[in-house]
Amino acid sequence: MVLSLNQRAAILSLALLVVGLLVWEFSIPAQKAATELTEYERLMGLGQERAGVPPPSQVFEKAWEQLSKPFYDAGPNDKGIGIQIGYSIYRVLTGYALAAAIAIPLGFLIGMSPVAYKALNPFIQVLRPISPLAWMPLALFVIQDSEASAIFVIFICSIWPMLLNTAFGVAGVRADWVNVARTHELGSLRTAFTVILPAAAPTIVTGMRISIGIAWLVIVAAEMLVGGTGIGYYVWNEWNNLDLTSVIFSILMIGVVGMILDAAFGVLQRAVAYVE
Amino acid sequence: MKPFLSIENLTQRFPDGQGGTMTVFENANFRVEKGEFVCILGHSGCGKSTIMNILAGLAEPTSGVVKMDGFEVSGPSLDRGVVFQNYSLLPWLSTLKNVTFAVKARFPDWSREKVHDHAVKYLDMVGLSGDVIHRKPSQLSGGMRQRVSIARAFANHPKLLLLDEPFGALDALTRGTIQDELLKIWSGTEQTVFMITHDIDEAILLADRILLMTNGPFARVAESVEITIPRPRVRTEIIEHPNFYAIRNHLVHFLGTRSRELAGQQGGERPNRPETVRIDKTDPADDPAEGAPVLRAVNH
Numbered sequence: 070m071v072l073s074l075n076q077r078a079a080i081l082s083l084a085l086l087v088v089g090l091l092v093w094e095f096s097i098p099a100q101k102a103a104t105e106l107t108e109y110e111r112l113m114g115l116g117q118e119r120a121g122v123p124p125p126s127q128v129f130e131k132a133w134e135q136l137s138k139p140f141y142d143a144g145p146n147d148k149g150i151g152i153q154i155g156y157s158i159y160r161v162l163t164g165y166a167l168a169a170a171i172a173i174p175l176g177f178l179i180g181m182s183p184v185a186y187k188a189l190n191p192f193i194q195v196l197r198p199i200s201p202l203a204w205m206p207l208a209l210f211v212i213q214d215s216e217a218s219a220i221f222v223i224f225i226c227s228i229w230p231m232l233l234n235t236a237f238g239v240a241g242v243r244a245d246w247v248n249v250a251r252t253h254e255l256g257s258l259r260t261a262f263t264v265i266l267p268a269a270a271p272t273i274v275t276g277m278r279i280s281i282g283i284a285w286l287v288i289v290a291a292e293m294l295v296g297g298t299g300i301g302y303y304v305w306n307e308w309n310n311l312d313l314t315s316v317i318f319s320i321l322m323i324g325v326v327g328m329i330l331d332a333a334f335g336v337l338q339r340a341v342a343y344v345e
Numbered sequence: 346m347k348p349f350l351s352i353e354n355l356t357q358r359f360p361d362g363q364g365g366t367m368t369v370f371e372n373a374n375f376r377v378e379k380g381e382f383v384c385i386l387g388h389s390g391c392g393k394s395t396i397m398n399i400l401a402g403l404a405e406p407t408s409g410v411v412k413m414d415g416f417e418v419s420g421p422s423l424d425r426g427v428v429f430q431n432y433s434l435l436p437w438l439s440t441l442k443n444v445t446f447a448v449k450a451r452f453p454d455w456s457r458e459k460v461h462d463h464a465v466k467y468l469d470m471v472g473l474s475g476d477v478i479h480r481k482p483s484q485l486s487g488g489m490r491q492r493v494s495i496a497r498a499f500a501n502h503p504k505l506l507l508l509d510e511p512f513g514a515l516d517a518l519t520r521g522t523i524q525d526e527l528l529k530i531w532s533g534t535e536q537t538v539f540m541i542t543h544d545i546d547e548a549i550l551l552a553d554r555i556l557l558m559t560n561g562p563f564a565r566v567a568e569s570v571e572i573t574i575p576r577p578r579v580r581t582e583i584i585e586h587p588n589f590y591a592i593r594n595h596l597v598h599f600l601g602t603r604s605r606e607l608a609g610q611q612g613g614e615r616p617n618r619p620e621t622v623r624i625d626k627t628d629p630a631d632d633p634a635e636g637a638p639v640l641r642a643v644n645h
Contacts, residue, residue: 245433248421254422
């Protein structure tokens with residue numbers, strides 16, 4: 070029987086996963102039961118449970134427990150993983166939507182006008198390499214609200230790839246297509262929406278995809294700083310609780326959500342793609 | 346009578362990159378009558394495409410004017426349809442949508458069904474119907490893409506149709522088929538066509554008149570050759586016509602040697618007008634005794 074490429078790849082992935090989990094499971098030294106210890110060992114405190122990296126079986130148990138009731142809310146320090154992720158996604162999407170609302174029109178302007186490009190380029194070049202978290206103290210002082218500051222940090226980190234890609238895509242629209250619009254007497258607004266936007270869409274969506282990836286990376290760090298709610302806060306809180314099982318579980322959840330966000334933009338990217 | 350399209354003292358200069366200017370052509374004058382099919386032949390670099398872009402309104406001449414129906418041309422307009430060499434179809438739209446896009450721009454008050462039926466009708470005229478019209482341009486062959494482009498231009502009923510080497514990128518067989526289709530569509534209309542080409546046989550098959558350009562810089566529209574072969578013309582039959590080789594030889598001779606010799610000089614202040622050349626071996630008054638082609642030059 071000949072397996073297709075995808076089938077073979079799936080089998081290999083599964084094998085790697087199983088081997089990895091098994092190595093992890095068996096490389097964790099088992100805790101000795103207190104009854105097997107010598108008196109000296111018991112006096113030295115070795116009978117107490119030692120903190121250690123948990124084996125995957127415990128992580129699965131935790132995941133099952135958390136995912137079976139993701140939206141429970143038992144006070145500020147004990148909320149379900151669904152609620153925490155919900156807060157993070159809400160912050161990411163708010164900051165991201167604000168950034169898109171500014172970056173895409175501004176990118177259009179920069180892409181269509183060489184003067185605007187040259188005038189704004191120095192500012193972009195200085196502001197772009199700033200680590201988004203460096204804005205946090207200033208944001209906290211000016212905005213005076215930790216929630217809004219986190220959103221601002223997402224805004225500032227996701228604006229640059231969208232701005233630059235939009236400008237690049239718009240500036241690179243083939244002159245022939247613009248000439249088609251001109252010979253059909255389309256006004257500037259109709260040209261922008263019916264010719265330039267679809268022509269530049271693949272580049273713009275690539276920028277949006279990069280931005281959402283960065284935003285998801287940054288939200289974890291931002292929430293560790295501002296605290297209160299969100300998946301970043303959850304990771305840090307579980308670290309403070311020395312609950313490594315929960316830490317590992319939430320790390321996995323961060324990866325899964327990031328993958329879903331990226332896949333959503335992948336779908337969008339395929340929808341706007343065209344072959345010349 | 347006023348001509349339909351009149352090009353008056355058209356001059357185009359570009360900076361030559363060394364602080365000076367390069368004159369592509371100077372004081373070009375020529376006319377196109379309504380319903381005429383005019384081809385312009387010349388070597389690369391003589392400014393054919395520049396003239397085309399000026400006629401389309403996509404470029405501004407350094408000086409001179411283009412008048413259509415007595416009004417000066419400024420900027421692009423739906424009255425002047427353009428078929429570009431590289432088809433210029435919008436790749437994210439289907440074939441049909443590429444045509445309805447243009448029809449909607451031309452007739453904004455038409456209903457959706459009317460726009461659709463009109464587009465389908467013109468696509469059908471170039472031999473595209475059925476599933477093909479829902480494909481994207483990237484799924485079509487070069488010849489089919491150019492057919493779409495021609496359908497798009499004809500569907501808009503422009504007063505003047507500009508064809509910029511429309512068959513330049515096609516193989517010889519496809520080119521022949523589409524030339525025939527172009528003739529078929531055109532013969533049913535009063536469409537005025539101005540076309541750039543490199544291909545002598547194509548020009549003879551299609552045109553009422555061929556404008557010959559000398560080499561650039563300082564190119565001139567030197568001659569206007571009437572094609573004295575009656576329509577309807579069929580590719581396989583026109584070669585039998587007594588005028589075919591006489592005209593063809595004249596054109597080959599012009600492009601081969603005279604285009605260089607006649608190249609303009611700097612500082613030509615007087616307007617350059619093409620000489621009208623009429624070669625007709627079927628006309629008894631012109632019947633040559635020795636069989637050499639007779640050139641009768643008429644200045645106007």
